[in-house]
């Protein structure tokens with residue numbers, strides 16, 4: 001399992017048997033170990049406790065609004081997939097004017113949709129301007145910065161799979177550097193000449209390298225085209241998101257073994273304060289979770305049955321081929 005950061009989030013799950021006191025109940029348990037799980041949808045029965053931790057009493061909600069608000073990515077690679085996931089759950093988003101940032105989901109009348117940049121979704125969950133959001137776990141971990149304000153309601157929405165990883169040039173002084181240990185032992189890094197790492201994930205990157213024993217590191221912050229920094233001589237290494245690995249390869253970079261900072265995919269996140277204090281948020285969260293779980297479970301079952309059919313066909317074709325060869329010879 002790749003190195004994981006022990007972020008202070010919690011994961012909520014639907015519980016199979018609703019509590020007699022309430023129309024539903026949400027289970028809560030520490031999340032880090034569960035983060036490595038990727039495609040398997042949440043098993044409803046895996047909840048181990050029944051109530052969310054109380055939010056700080058001295059933290060009132062920003063505004064006393066009546067509707068519940070969910071933030072969805074306004075652009076970027078997750079925007080379209082978020083809408084199509086919701087559509088598959090019969091939760092089509094209706095946007096009357098594509099230039100506006102608000103929309104609704106007719107099936108849940110008291111839910112307002114706000115299209116925002118992923119980073120801003122996390123910030124607005126923390127400020128109380130949003131109650132729920134769909135964003136990558138990478139963004140939750142970086143911009144949530146280990147606080148307990150956020151609750152990861154579903155940590156495996158099965159899209160936006162990627163990893164936050166440390167990479168260095170393939171050649172030059174890094175030619176024989178394969179593992180994190182190799183990189184750590186390089187005599188080049190001193191107080192005067194630290195390892196220069198460019199990243200858009202300063203919090204996670206710094207925490208990871210410190211925990212791995214790196215002492216002489218300087219982080220440079222950048223938002224895009226990070227892969228261009230080492231070839232330009234502006235950085236020695238990068239900490240960036242990787243999925244296919246094509247961008248790294250095409251820029252003559254390689255991932256360091258043991259250098260995976262975090263595994264990520266799309267998650268449903270909630271503001272802890274909202275869950276506890278805003279009327280309607282728990283009910284909406286429950287509705288969303290139930291539909292997401294049902295859809296993800298059905299998709300997983302379909303994949304298994306397609307796989308079985310595939311295997312059966314291979315066996316059948318193989319047997320017939322064998323029979324034919326036996327007859328022929």
Ligand SMILES: Nc1ncnc2c1ncn2[C@@H]1O[C@H](COP(=O)(O)OP(=O)(O)OP(=O)(O)O)[C@@H](O)[C@H]1O
Nearest residue numbers: 075076077078117136138139160161162241242243
């Ligand atoms: N190569 C990738 N493969 C799969 N998922 C990715 C990849 N890169 C990023 N993601 C996921 O998609 C999310 C959105 O990434 P994207 O680059 O589209 O952000 P963005 O909307 O451009 O954000 P911003 O411009 O505010 O940085 C990331 O937070 C991550 O969870």
Ligand SMILES: O=P(O)(O)OC[C@H]1O[C@H](OP(=O)(O)OP(=O)(O)O)[C@H](O)[C@@H]1O
Nearest residue numbers: 224225240241242243244245246247248
């Ligand atoms: O491993 P790969 O499949 O090649 O994907 C990795 C690339 O994807 C992301 O960038 P994105 O394409 O989102 O553009 P950005 O740099 O503008 O964020 C990430 O920052 C990498 O550059």
